[in-house]
Amino acid sequence: MISLFPLFLISLSAWGSSVNAQAKNYPGAAGWPTSAAWQELGQATGGRLSKCPATECTSSQGAYVLAAKTAQDVSAGMKFATANKVRVSVKGTGHDFMSSQNRNGGSGSLLIYTRTMKGYQIVPEWVATGAPNGTAPQAAVGIAGGTAFEEVYPFVERERLMIVHGATASVGAAGGWIQGGGHGPLSNQYGMGCDNALEFEIVVPSGAILIANDYQNQDLFFALRGGGGGTFGIVTRLITRAYPLPTMNGIQISVRGRGYLDAMAYLFAMTPNMTDFGLSGYPTMSGSSYSSRLRAPGKTAQEISEFFNPIAERMRQLGVTVSLDQVVDRGTTSKRELFKEAAESEKLKARQLGGLMTSRLLARDALNEGNIPAIRKMLSSVTGGLSSVLPYPNAGGRVAQNRDLDTGLNPAWRDAVMHMIVMGIGGSPVSAMDPLSANHGAYLNEASPSERDWKTTFFGGGEHYARLLEVKKKYDPTNTLWCTPCVGGDLLVERSGRLYDA
Structure with missing residues (x-):
C-alpha cells in the first residue's frame, strides 16, 4: 500500500x-x-x-x-x-x-499593431481577383487594414460616393467592426458592413498572404464576413462596395410625459414598419424620456413626415408629448454629421466600460401591436434604476433581405429589426429582453462577455457555429490567435494570463 x-x-x-x-x-x-x-x-x-x-x-x-x-x-x-x-x-x-x-x-x-497600415483608393470598375472573364465590374473602395472611417470618408465623399460605415468615426473600417458584422446608420438601407465586403487580403497564422472573395478561399471569405475579428487571421486590406451618395433627410424626435411606457411600447411595435421604410439612427432612452434623430437615405423630408406623423399622433393619444422637427439635407450633409448624431449614444457606451453592458437583437415577429403588453413589460424592467437604454432600429430592411448571402454573420441579425443595448447595474435585462429576441441573439461587438451560451448568442450556434469552427481549425490549427468569446475560444483556457489546453 x-x-x-x-x-x-x-x-x-x-x-x-x-x-x-x-x-x-x-x-x-x-x-x-x-x-x-x-x-x-x-x-x-x-x-x-x-x-x-x-x-x-x-x-x-x-x-x-x-x-x-x-x-x-x-x-x-x-x-x-x-x-x-x-x-x-x-x-x-x-x-x-x-x-x-x-x-x-x-x-x-x-501584439501585431495594424493602425500603422494606412491607405485607401476608389476603384470605379473593380473586378474580384480570380473572377472569370466577363464578370461585370462594380464601384468599390480599397482600404488598408489600419485605416479609420474618419480618414477614408472625406476622400470618398469628395467623389460623391459612400460606403456602409459604423457609428463612430475613429473605428477601423477593416478590423473587428466589419469582421464582427458591422452595423451602422445606413444598415437597413444597404445591409451590414460585412454584407458589403467584396474581398479581403488576409495573413493567416502560417504566414501565407491570401485573397478571400467569392472565387478563392471562399470558406475564409464566409468566416471573415461576420464571424469575428482576431480569430482567423489578420486583415491587411479590404475591398468594400461603394454607392452613390444619397440625400440624408430625417426627423428629430423627443418623447416624454405621462403614458411614456405605453407610448414607447407602441413605438417599439412600429419598428418593423420604420426599418422597412428606411428610418434608422441611434436613439437614447431612459425611464422617462426618449430622443433620436432618425434618417432615411433617399427619402424626401415630406415622405418622412407623412410616414411618421400618424405614429406620433397615436403616441400623443397615449398621453406623451412628442416633439418632431424635420431634418432637411440641403446638399451639405456629410458623414461627419452622422457620426455626430450617434455621438451621444457612443458617449454612454464609453462611460459604461466599467459597468455592465447587455444586449439583444429584438425580433421582427416580437415587435408588433399584438405584442404591446409584452413589450411594455420588458421596457418597464430595463428602464428602471440607473440603466440607460440604446434601442437602435438598424436591422430589418436590407439586412433581412440579405439573408441568402453566405456570410458568417449571426443569423439572428436577419430576423431582427432592433439592436437593443442596456447599460447599468442591477436587474436582469437579458431575462427581460430574451422573450422578444431572435434566437437569444446579440451583436458580438456590443454585448456582455458573460453570456452562458455564447456560441448561440453571438454566432447562431448549431451548424453555423460548427462551420465557423471548421474554418478556424483549418487556418489556425495551433491557435496562434486566441480570444474570448470568439470562435474556438473554448479550445484553450486562460489562467493568470497564460493559455493552457482545454
Whole structure:
C-alpha cells in the first residue's frame, strides 16, 4: 500500500499535465525565443518591432509589439510566432466594449499593431481577383487594414460616393467592426458592413498572404464576413462596395410625459414598419424620456413626415408629448454629421466600460401591436434604476433581405429589426429582453462577455457555429490567435494570463 501511493501521485500528476499543458511559450520559459531571434524578426520587419519595457508592461500587454506597415510585416510576425508557439494578439484602433476580456491584448504575446497600415483608393470598375472573364465590374473602395472611417470618408465623399460605415468615426473600417458584422446608420438601407465586403487580403497564422472573395478561399471569405475579428487571421486590406451618395433627410424626435411606457411600447411595435421604410439612427432612452434623430437615405423630408406623423399622433393619444422637427439635407450633409448624431449614444457606451453592458437583437415577429403588453413589460424592467437604454432600429430592411448571402454573420441579425443595448447595474435585462429576441441573439461587438451560451448568442450556434469552427481549425490549427468569446475560444483556457489546453 505504501509503495502504491507515490505511484498514484505520479500518475495523477502526469494526467493533469497532459490535459492542461501550457499551450504557449512565455517569457522566461525554455521555449521562449532568444533575444537574438527577436532581433532578427525586428530586422526582417524594418525595425518596426519593439519590446515592452518591463517597468511599464502590464499583464495584459504583449511582450513585443510589431507596428506593421505591410502584409509582409504581418506575415513575418505570424510565421515567427507560430513557429515559436508564441501567442499573437491584434490591435487596430482598439475599440472593444468587451474590454474586460482584453481581446486586443494578451500577456506574453506578440501584439501585431495594424493602425500603422494606412491607405485607401476608389476603384470605379473593380473586378474580384480570380473572377472569370466577363464578370461585370462594380464601384468599390480599397482600404488598408489600419485605416479609420474618419480618414477614408472625406476622400470618398469628395467623389460623391459612400460606403456602409459604423457609428463612430475613429473605428477601423477593416478590423473587428466589419469582421464582427458591422452595423451602422445606413444598415437597413444597404445591409451590414460585412454584407458589403467584396474581398479581403488576409495573413493567416502560417504566414501565407491570401485573397478571400467569392472565387478563392471562399470558406475564409464566409468566416471573415461576420464571424469575428482576431480569430482567423489578420486583415491587411479590404475591398468594400461603394454607392452613390444619397440625400440624408430625417426627423428629430423627443418623447416624454405621462403614458411614456405605453407610448414607447407602441413605438417599439412600429419598428418593423420604420426599418422597412428606411428610418434608422441611434436613439437614447431612459425611464422617462426618449430622443433620436432618425434618417432615411433617399427619402424626401415630406415622405418622412407623412410616414411618421400618424405614429406620433397615436403616441400623443397615449398621453406623451412628442416633439418632431424635420431634418432637411440641403446638399451639405456629410458623414461627419452622422457620426455626430450617434455621438451621444457612443458617449454612454464609453462611460459604461466599467459597468455592465447587455444586449439583444429584438425580433421582427416580437415587435408588433399584438405584442404591446409584452413589450411594455420588458421596457418597464430595463428602464428602471440607473440603466440607460440604446434601442437602435438598424436591422430589418436590407439586412433581412440579405439573408441568402453566405456570410458568417449571426443569423439572428436577419430576423431582427432592433439592436437593443442596456447599460447599468442591477436587474436582469437579458431575462427581460430574451422573450422578444431572435434566437437569444446579440451583436458580438456590443454585448456582455458573460453570456452562458455564447456560441448561440453571438454566432447562431448549431451548424453555423460548427462551420465557423471548421474554418478556424483549418487556418489556425495551433491557435496562434486566441480570444474570448470568439470562435474556438473554448479550445484553450486562460489562467493568470497564460493559455493552457482545454
